Amino acid sequence: MPEKILCTECDFLLYFGEIIKKRLYMRNLPSEEKVLEMYNNTCPRCKNKLTLKTVKIAIER
Numbered sequence: 001m002p003e004k005i006l007c008t009e010c011d012f013l014l015y016f017g018e019i020i021k022k023r024l025y026m027r028n029l030p031s032e033e034k035v036l037e038m039y040n041n042t043c044p045r046c047k048n049k050l051t052l053k054t055v056k057i058a059i060e061r
């Protein structure tokens, strides 16, 4: 069940991989906020400001 984080403005794929919370539990992975920080909280494609409210977090089943 991979997790995806997408920009709500342009659907740019910001993150795709193991579910972050699960990794957090294992204490070796970043939170969603850390992922957004890696992009300086700005979408590289549309320059939308990235916050937990302006991204779409999808967990595939």
Ligand SMILES: [Zn+2]
Pocket: 007, 008, 009, 010, 011, 012, 043, 044, 045, 046, 047, 048
């Ligand atoms: Zn975007």
